[in-house]
Amino acid sequence: MTAPNPLLADWNTPHGLPPFSAVNPEHFRPAFDTALAAHKAEVEAVASSKEPPTFANTIETLERGGGLLDKVSSLFFVLAGAHTSDAIEAVERDISPVLARHSNEFYLNGPLFRRIDDLYVRRGTLGLTPEQARVLDRYHIRFVRAGAALGKAAQERLAAINERLATLGTQFGQNVLADEKSYALILEEGDLAGLPEFAKSAAKAAAEERGYKGKYAITLARSSVESFLQFSSRRDLREKIFAAWLARGEGGGTTDNRAVVAETVKLRAERAALLGFKSFADYRLDDQMAKTPANARKLLDEVWGRARARAGREKDELQKLVAAEGGNFALAQWDWRYYAEKLRKARYDLDEASVKPYLALDNMIAAAFETATRLFGLTFKPATLPLYHPDARAWEVKDKDGKDVALFIGDYFSRASKHSGAWMTSLRDQEKLRGNIRPVILNVCNFTKPAPGEPALLSFDDARTLFHEFGHALHGMLSDVTYPLLAGTAVPSDFVELPSQLYEHWLETPEILKKYARHYKTAEPMPEALLDKLLKTRTFNQGFATVEYTACALVDLDFHSLEKPEALDVTALEKQALDRIHMPAEIAMRHRIPHFQHLFSGGGYAAAYYSYMWSEVLDADAFAAFKEAGDHFDPATARRLRDYIYSAGNLRDPEEAYKAFRGRLPAVDALLQKRGLADAMPAGDA
Numbered sequence: 001m002t003a004p005n006p007l008l009a010d011w012n013t014p015h016g017l018p019p020f021s022a023v024n025p026e027h028f029r030p031a032f033d034t035a036l037a038a039h040k041a042e043v044e045a046v047a048s049s050k051e052p053p054t055f056a057n058t059i060e061t062l063e064r065g066g067g068l069l070d071k072v073s074s075l076f077f078v079l080a081g082a083h084t085s086d087a088i089e090a091v092e093r094d095i096s097p098v099l100a101r102h103s104n105e106f107y108l109n110g111p112l113f114r115r116i117d118d119l120y121v122r123r124g125t126l127g128l129t130p131e132q133a134r135v136l137d138r139y140h141i142r143f144v145r146a147g148a149a150l151g152k153a154a155q156e157r158l159a160a161i162n163e164r165l166a167t168l169g170t171q172f173g174q175n176v177l178a179d180e181k182s183y184a185l186i187l188e189e190g191d192l193a194g195l196p197e198f199a200k201s202a203a204k205a206a207a208e209e210r211g212y213k214g215k216y217a218i219t220l221a222r223s224s225v226e227s228f229l230q231f232s233s234r235r236d237l238r239e240k241i242f243a244a245w246l247a248r249g250e251g252g253g254t255t256d257n258r259a260v261v262a263e264t265v266k267l268r269a270e271r272a273a274l275l276g277f278k279s280f281a282d283y284r285l286d287d288q289m290a291k292t293p294a295n296a297r298k299l300l301d302e303v304w305g306r307a308r309a310r311a312g313r314e315k316d317e318l319q320k321l322v323a324a325e326g327g328n329f330a331l332a333q334w335d336w337r338y339y340a341e342k343l344r345k346a347r348y349d350l351d352e353a354s355v356k357p358y359l360a361l362d363n364m365i366a367a368a369f370e371t372a373t374r375l376f377g378l379t380f381k382p383a384t385l386p387l388y389h390p391d392a393r394a395w396e397v398k399d400k401d402g403k404d405v406a407l408f409i410g411d412y413f414s415r416a417s418k419h420s421g422a423w424m425t426s427l428r429d430q431e432k433l434r435g436n437i438r439p440v441i442l443n444v445c446n447f448t449k450p451a452p453g454e455p456a457l458l459s460f461d462d463a464r465t466l467f468h469e470f471g472h473a474l475h476g477m478l479s480d481v482t483y484p485l486l487a488g489t490a491v492p493s494d495f496v497e498l499p500s501q502l503y504e505h506w507l508e509t510p511e512i513l514k515k516y517a518r519h520y521k522t523a524e525p526m527p528e529a530l531l532d533k534l535l536k537t538r539t540f541n542q543g544f545a546t547v548e549y550t551a552c553a554l555v556d557l558d559f560h561s562l563e564k565p566e567a568l569d570v571t572a573l574e575k576q577a578l579d580r581i582h583m584p585a586e587i588a589m590r591h592r593i594p595h596f597q598h599l600f601s602g603g604g605y606a607a608a609y610y611s612y613m614w615s616e617v618l619d620a621d622a623f624a625a626f627k628e629a630g631d632h633f634d635p636a637t638a639r640r641l642r643d644y645i646y647s648a649g650n651l652r653d654p655e656e657a658y659k660a661f662r663g664r665l666p667a668v669d670a671l672l673q674k675r676g677l678a679d680a681m682p683a684g685d686a
């Protein structure tokens, strides 16, 4: 007799949490198989029904289904990200293609689509509520965008393209990784002039890892290269590492990504054409807030001219520094970070190490909570619950009437079993269809874990990350919709960063920062002068940062706007795109095409790298609403923010939702101000 699988049992636990300690990796595959079969049977029952389709017997039945699959996969992917193991990774490799096939079969199920399409055609006569109409609309769009409305031959071609694209995406990422692994600039003690202690010890550890004991290695990881470029006074070595960094994926041989890019771009264009779009960018943006490549370009162009003008002025200042040091050369791409760092020091004299003691993790958590209390009336009470790792902590979240809002889990420290980065995820999403279900939301971060007995101290960037992820968490926790499809963060990718990026603004308000940025030993508030410097460095070097980002977003759109990309010369096309926008010679793209993983390793941001700036327009403009009201916590503005953004999931088209909150469409001015570009006049194109 084998013991019953805890994943398939009812979870009679506080908050309906998974019985973490009873679950082992070997429970997942059989649980997935059972859950997939159950979902398949539910879907088949709808698809093969003899009843004429109604909203209730089709859409609502689909929305009620898949419960076991949600439960099993939510837990699995939380663990795969935050607390993985060889056994979990093996299940992940095993189950990923199975899940992909399951999703393909769902969206290409002909009889099912015919029922949805029939409802969609009759949607005006069905007596639907606005939310039901939105759900039907979203179902229909998803099926159509996946190819459900195409003929058999086109669907088969689509499936083949999807499969090939998945392979190319994996290959692209592995090639970049291989190039990064195979290169290191091995240095002697005497080559380290200018490097601070932390960079030296990182280089030493990297050398040791590669078998060069007693030497120093600069690798092609961004943190390694960037700190070398920032601090090394050896111009010759900066040039060398910079060239290697830029050449990733373009070195010839088996890891060269240019053929991978050419084929990917071609297949994406073909897929878009099969689905009736002019280009891949048109296809991709059709279901985003931006709607068209022209709209995304309009924003990028507006920013580009100013950023280029501002970067030009920054360059002049850096060139003066070169001259003042007796340098007789024109500033090059490998010089920018070095002289910018010098200028930053001279101008602001800000030392990260003096900031950290004022940013204790627990204080910053309290600061993020108080912001939510002041804006939305939420309260947070620590809860002792068995979780998946002792470092994870839970809070019960209630509204001001004492009603349950959510369970929030914060898992802040890095460890070997956790993927890098920071993210929000969930063990359960909000809905009201299968009962009044409140969500279980997680924030997972990678802050350095302190030694036992020491406090956890954050950098200002870390604190900003904490607020960012907590903004996503609120989007999940405050969700107030009926249908699961629309809950929380299920919004377009150029809208989903609004709640998170917006939340970062409150960290910098005096009401929050002055109250919570206190020395961990003395509880003294951060000295005014330090606070001042910290906030002032924000717009420093923003011309450079905006240029290196925006160039990437523009080149991305160029590649994915091609209608018939045959036999693409990737290097030539990239150069042509940069020439067209008059890319400053002293600045390189943040990610060159042959190693641009956002676009080609999976494709999450293909034709959508603009999204970050699109969301930034929204968050800057949204925060300006509070400034205009004369109160960072203005109750009426906060109420609208909650109703139309944080609790609204995908109830409305994003543009409509934003207009309902702000009374108008977003304007770019607040973003320009935030980046310090408002006074920069666009340069002529000469």
Ligand SMILES: [Zn+2]
Pocket (backbone or CB within 6 Å): 468, 472, 497, 500
């Ligand atoms: Zn985010």
